[in-house]
Amino acid sequence: MKRRTFLANSAMAGTALATGLAGRAMAADDPLKVGFIYVGVPGDGGWTYQHNLAKKAVEKHYGDKVKTSVIENVPEGADAERALTQLALAGNKLIFATSFGFMDPTMNVAKKFPKVNFEMCTGYKSAPNVSNYSGRFYEGRAVCGAIAGQMTKSNKIGYIASFPIPEVIRGINSAYINAKRTNPNVEIKVVWVYTWFDPAKEADAAQALINEGVDVLMQHTDSTAAMAVAKKAGIVAFGQDSDMSAFAPTPRISALIDNWAPYYIKRVGDMMNGNWKAENVWYGLKEGMVEVGEITDAVPAKVKAHALDLETKIKAGTYHTFEGPLNKQDGSVWLKKGEVADDGALAGLNFYVEGIKGKIPS
Incomplete structure (x- = not known):
């Protein structure tokens, strides 16, 4: 004053x-x-x-x-x-x-x-x-999803979700879309835990997904608890937020990193x-605020090469996860062929894309 x-x-x-x-x-x-x-x-x-x-x-x-x-x-x-x-x-x-x-x-x-x-x-x-x-973050999840789709043998990917907000819903959709583009038979199973950080809940969610037959695990929660459960079960997983490289080479095969x-x-x-x-x-990836962690040798060379190429295209702006044709979960048209979702639509995203089973909690 x-x-x-x-x-x-x-x-x-x-x-x-x-x-x-x-x-x-x-x-x-x-x-x-x-x-x-x-x-x-x-x-x-x-x-x-x-x-x-x-x-x-x-x-x-x-x-x-x-x-x-x-x-x-x-x-x-x-x-x-x-x-x-x-x-x-x-x-x-x-x-x-x-x-x-x-x-x-x-x-x-x-x-x-x-x-x-x-x-x-x-x-x-x-x-x-x-x-x-x-x-x-959905850009990094696109790359991880593409890897996951090619790494699963059961065709079932597990996803531990925190809260039903657009940020998390975007991530689930992005992971699924890109997994599906590499493996048409893939399914994604989502468990909502209503927490960002609760190792016990995250571990229980991971085990529940494994019991349903998933052999690749992704998450939008903050601890490494799910990674420990994945390791015990002998399945692969992705680091979340940080590199989580302490779990390399298994179960961590790559990671979504916030920089x-x-x-x-x-x-x-x-x-x-x-x-x-x-x-x-x-x-996003172009500016370096989002990064894809090192892809380990547990990932076949061909799969790794595809993931790195996808990352390069996202950075260059020549590939976008949310480019049509894409439908909403109920089968109604969301994006026509060649149409790309704008930032406003992505910021408020509140629905699953076609192919994902289950409901988003209200």
Whole structure:
């Protein structure tokens, strides 16, 4: 807040001016405070682990010019609003809210702290001090799905889903479409666990899918628990959010990786340079926010070559998962031949494509 004081004489004015300049100099030398709120813990090996790697990358890049603080393992809802408020009151000028369920709490807190800027991960609501950023995870799932379709011997792929939101539904559809394009006989079986991170639930879901005969496992949850179950059962699986390469060569055969570091470094730099402004960013394989992990030798060379070629085409913009002809689950036409779904349609995607069995929970 700027204050204007009328001073009685020039001596007092000079003293005030000197004090003010010193104060501004100290403020300029102070590190930028950057806060992070995590839905899980960095030890999850997945989603939060990757966000924490990005935080460390910010610290390494800027050194003592930045000071970070974290509140982790925060449930989505009222607890998130309290945590965000705590970070704002602690003097953080930029706050990264790293889970979809933090969106409404972020909007509420942003109204109360208009001079604090917020970065909302996978959200869609905006304000002058709220940006949204997300990865086109469905692009990475396209590559993983293409591998899965060729790796299954039972023609059954299992998929552990978190919450029935467009982000997760896009991923299921993308994995299935690309698996089907490599293997017309493939099925995908989905189990909803209603959590991002709960190793016990994820393990139970994995076992339930294995009991149904799946021999390839995919997931949109954050822990490595499903991978451990897959290993015990002798089937293959894909890492989620992080490389999960500790499970290589089996059961992990590749992974969908979220790389937040370049974006975090840029946005912190924008704050320091006075160039930060609210924006909506949706980056994919081309920009490097989404990556496909190393494909192990457990994958046949021909299958690997196809996957790498598909990745190259997605980056070049010559291939799109959601290009027609594609029908909705009920058989009605969604996309005609050659028609590509636009970002608006994908952002609100709330149905399965034709061929996927089961219902999306309401």
